[in-house]
Amino acid sequence: MSKLTPVLSANWDQADSFTIEGYKRSGGYKAIKSALEKTPDEVIQLVKDSGLRGRGGAGFPTGMKWGFIPQGDNKEHYLVVNADESEPGTCKDMPLLMANPHVLVEGIIIGSYAIRANHAFIYIRGEVAHVVRRVQEAIAEAYKAGFLGKNILGKGFDLDLTLHVGAGAYICGEETALLDSLEGFRGQPRLRPPFPAIAGLYARPTVVNNVESIASVPSIINNGVEWFQSMGTEKSKGYTLYSLSGHVANPGQFEAPLGITLRELLELAGGIRPGHQIKFWTPGGSSTPMFTAEHLDVPLDYEGVGAAGSMLGTKALQIFDETTCVVRAALRWTEFYKHESCGKCTPCREGTWWLVQMLHDLEDGKGSEEDLAKLLDLCDNIAGRSFCALADGAVAPIISSLKYFRDEYLAHQKNGGCPFDPMKSTKFEMAGI
Amino acid sequence: MAFTSEQEAIMDSIVARYPRKRSAIMPLLHYVQSISGYVTPEGIEKISEKIEVATAEVTAVSTFYTQYKSEPVGEYHVGVCINTLCAVMGGDEIYDSVSKHLGIENGETTKDGKVSLERIECNAACDYAPVVMVNWEFFDNQTPASVNQLVDAARAGNPPAPTRGPKSLRTWKQNSEVLAGLSDGLAGEGVSAGEPSKLGLKISREGGAK
Numbered sequence: 001m002s003k004l005t006p007v008l009s010a011n012w013d014q015a016d017s018f019t020i021e022g023y024k025r026s027g028g029y030k031a032i033k034s035a036l037e038k039t040p041d042e043v044i045q046l047v048k049d050s051g052l053r054g055r056g057g058a059g060f061p062t063g064m065k066w067g068f069i070p071q072g073d074n075k076e077h078y079l080v081v082n083a084d085e086s087e088p089g090t091c092k093d094m095p096l097l098m099a100n101p102h103v104l105v106e107g108i109i110i111g112s113y114a115i116r117a118n119h120a121f122i123y124i125r126g127e128v129a130h131v132v133r134r135v136q137e138a139i140a141e142a143y144k145a146g147f148l149g150k151n152i153l154g155k156g157f158d159l160d161l162t163l164h165v166g167a168g169a170y171i172c173g174e175e176t177a178l179l180d181s182l183e184g185f186r187g188q189p190r191l192r193p194p195f196p197a198i199a200g201l202y203a204r205p206t207v208v209n210n211v212e213s214i215a216s217v218p219s220i221i222n223n224g225v226e227w228f229q230s231m232g233t234e235k236s237k238g239y240t241l242y243s244l245s246g247h248v249a250n251p252g253q254f255e256a257p258l259g260i261t262l263r264e265l266l267e268l269a270g271g272i273r274p275g276h277q278i279k280f281w282t283p284g285g286s287s288t289p290m291f292t293a294e295h296l297d298v299p300l301d302y303e304g305v306g307a308a309g310s311m312l313g314t315k316a317l318q319i320f321d322e323t324t325c326v327v328r329a330a331l332r333w334t335e336f337y338k339h340e341s342c343g344k345c346t347p348c349r350e351g352t353w354w355l356v357q358m359l360h361d362l363e364d365g366k367g368s369e370e371d372l373a374k375l376l377d378l379c380d381n382i383a384g385r386s387f388c389a390l391a392d393g394a395v396a397p398i399i400s401s402l403k404y405f406r407d408e409y410l411a412h413q414k415n416g417g418c419p420f421d422p423m424k425s426t427k428f429e430m431a432g433i
Numbered sequence: 434m435a436f437t438s439e440q441e442a443i444m445d446s447i448v449a450r451y452p453r454k455r456s457a458i459m460p461l462l463h464y465v466q467s468i469s470g471y472v473t474p475e476g477i478e479k480i481s482e483k484i485e486v487a488t489a490e491v492t493a494v495s496t497f498y499t500q501y502k503s504e505p506v507g508e509y510h511v512g513v514c515i516n517t518l519c520a521v522m523g524g525d526e527i528y529d530s531v532s533k534h535l536g537i538e539n540g541e542t543t544k545d546g547k548v549s550l551e552r553i554e555c556n557a558a559c560d561y562a563p564v565v566m567v568n569w570e571f572f573d574n575q576t577p578a579s580v581n582q583l584v585d586a587a588r589a590g591n592p593p594a595p596t597r598g599p600k601s602l603r604t605w606k607q608n609s610e611v612l613a614g615l616s617d618g619l620a621g622e623g624v625s626a627g628e629p630s631k632l633g634l635k636i637s638r639e640g641g642a643k
Contacts, residue, residue, distance in 0.1 A: 004633050004634075004636060004637040005637075006633060006634045006637050009626075009630070009631070009633065009634050010634065012625055012626040012630060012631050012634055013625070013626070013631050013634055013635070013638075014625060015624075015625060016625070017625040017626075018620070018625055019621070076452070085557045086554070086555060086557065087555070088516045088517060088518065088554070088555040088559075089518060089555065089559050090555070090557060090559075091557045091558050091559040091560055091561075093557070094557040094558065095626055095627070095630040098597065098625070098626065098630075099625045099626040099630065119452065125557070126463070126498075126500050126569070126612050127500065127512070127553070127556055127566060127569045128556070128557065128569060128571075129568065129569040129570050129598070129603075129608045129611050129612065130570060130571065130595065130597060130598040130599065130620075130623060132611055132612060132614075133599075133611055133616070133617070133619055133620040134620050136611075136614060136616060136620065137616065137620035137621070140616070162450050162451065163614055164456070164459065164460070165459065165460060165463060165612045165613070165614060166459070166498070166500075167459055167462065167463070167498035167499070167500040167501055167612075168498050168499035168500035169497065169498050169499065170554065181459070182456060183453070183455060183456055184453075184455035184456045184457065184458040184459065184484070184486075184494065185455075185494065186493060186494055186497040187497065187498075202452065202453060242633075243559065243560060244560065245518055245559035245560045245562060246518055246521070246522065246559070246562070247522075250629070250632055251559070251560040251561075251562075251629050251632075252560050252628075252629035252630065252631070252632030252633060253560065253629065253630050253631075253632065253633050254632070254633035254636075255633050255634070256633070268633070268636055268641070269632070286517065316559065318517070318518050318559065320521065324521050328521070329517045329521065332515070332516065332517040332520055333516075333517050336516055336517075336554055336555075339554065340554070342497075422521070422525060422526075423526070425521045425522070426521070426522060426523035426526055426563075427522045427523050427562070427563060427574070427576075428523055428526070428576055428577070
């Protein structure tokens with residue numbers, strides 16, 4: 001089998017891929033016809049059988065999530081799509097929605113039908129005006145074509161779809177904070193249980209799925225469970241979008257079966273930028289512990305990355321070469337988590353503040369070796385002690401960088417500051433400017 | 434400042450999108466910014482009236498999210514990504530350069546009201562690093578020189594087009610209207626996808642991925 005399997009990205013080189021005509025020309029809106037012929041339970045079973053797992057980071061089986069929605073409870077149900085893509089390094093959902101918003105709309109129609117929801121929402125981050133335009137227009141086109149609204153395809157199924165635009169808060173990518181934000185509150189995570197499947201949006205049964213997860217559903221309906229299962233590994237089925245960025249010769253999006261390795265992806269991307277070597281990389285965004293050159297052959301699926309001590313996350317492969325100071329990288333990510341901590345839980349709110357102070361000192365060469373132990377102790381008192389996973393993500397770059405590059409932290413102390421020249425890491429340096 | 438009856442009607446249509454009124458706070462705040470450029474006290478009061486919650490509740494929401502501004506920003510709001518990957522790839526150098534060039538710091542606006550500057554977090558375009566956003570439109574693969582030229586042109590009233598976006602750059606207020614969920618009819622402009630987005634597809638089409 002080919003190493004690359006473009007499905008969601010298969011029409012991105014068409015000039016009108018984002019229009020309803022362009023989408024239909026590449027086979028779009030066929031899946032809703034066959035899905036609406038089935039019963040909702042049959043659709044849920046099909047998605048369960050496919051083995052599709054959440055593409056937003058946690059990897060929870062999508063069909064099982066749908067199956068948790070109580071049926072016959074005479075309450076409104078909601079499907080909410082998480083398009084808040086903000087995890088550092090993650091850049092798959094925004095190009096997907098810019099180039100192919102209708103595949104999400106079609107997936108939403110199928111998902112809503114399956115969980116018996118008559119109102120669905122897309123919560124999109126606010127810092128992407130043109131992506132907002134494309135999604136808004138796709139929704140309008142779908143209404144005009146009769147794929148949204150009353151009595152869709154004459155099957156007696158009604159669905160309204162509302163686009164909700166965020167306003168710059170990473171935490172709203174956390175599903176319960178997202179729901180609070182969508183209800184018109186500050187985006188702060190909720191204590192669970194109850195889980196959204198029981199009490200989500202407006203305290204009603206709610207499914208929250210990532211863009212890519214929902215967008216994968218039409219292809220499963222069209223091509224079948226066996227087709228989907230023919231890709232991927234034993235417990236990580238199907239294809240997915242891998243995003244390569246940083247010090248690679250050719251960064252970009254690569255849609256491939258789960259389980260491909262970074263070595264294989266780098267071969268396709270033309271390798272590390274000429275004259276340099278890989279130093280560290282994230283498998284799935286900054287919240288996933290970093291890897292090094294020794295992990296190039298780790299299968300990039302949920303189990304493979306987990307077994308190697310990290311998480312598949314969003315498959316955001318941020319690549320850094322030997323010119324990059326790992327202390328600088330860890331500090332900058334930590335500043336991000338400090339900035340984005342919603343302030344609800346003390347360990348995260350106060351802890352990320354202290355982490356930044358300590359890392360600043362360490363970067364300036366002012367720390368001592370005991371400070372490294374103190375730093376780890378602080379991390380230990382932050383991770384797992386908050387409502388949501390932001391705090392766990394915040395300590396990941398620090399703990400993992402100390403694990404692989406402890407000497408580099410010490411070198412800052414010996415050197416009385418950072419021994420790296422930041423200019424050497426820039427793209428301008430790459431271009432020889 | 435009083436709101437016109439047309440603006441009131443638009444606000445009512447925004448409220449009507451949701452099963453519960455309060456959910457309309459965020460698009461209404463974007464809409465207020467499209468009128469005033471920032472979240473005004475009058476805007477807060479009007480939203481409070483429309484969705485029937487206290488003004489303090491609306492302010493609490495407004496101050497939580499970084500895209501809502503409590504004072505006017507420039508006609509062209511320039512965000513330089515300084516999260517790790519963009520910073521390392523040159524975002525730090527771009528920020529330092531444009532900050533010096535404009536003589537303003539993070540959160541400040543030039544005296545002519547044309548350009549404001551913000552250090553922004555990851556904007557989901559890492560394969561185009563270093564990235565700069567102007568009024569939340571993508572300017573990909575930037576350099577210190579390109580961004581200095583960009584802000585000079587913006588101040589002269591002739592900003593370049595976004596890399597992936599409409600044919601011409603809209604103002605902060607105009608784009609705030611888009612974020613409020615109101616169509617400006619420009620969805621059809623611009624590329625489907627940039628080259629890095631299509632790289633895997635291209636290699637696959639050329640048979641280079643066997």
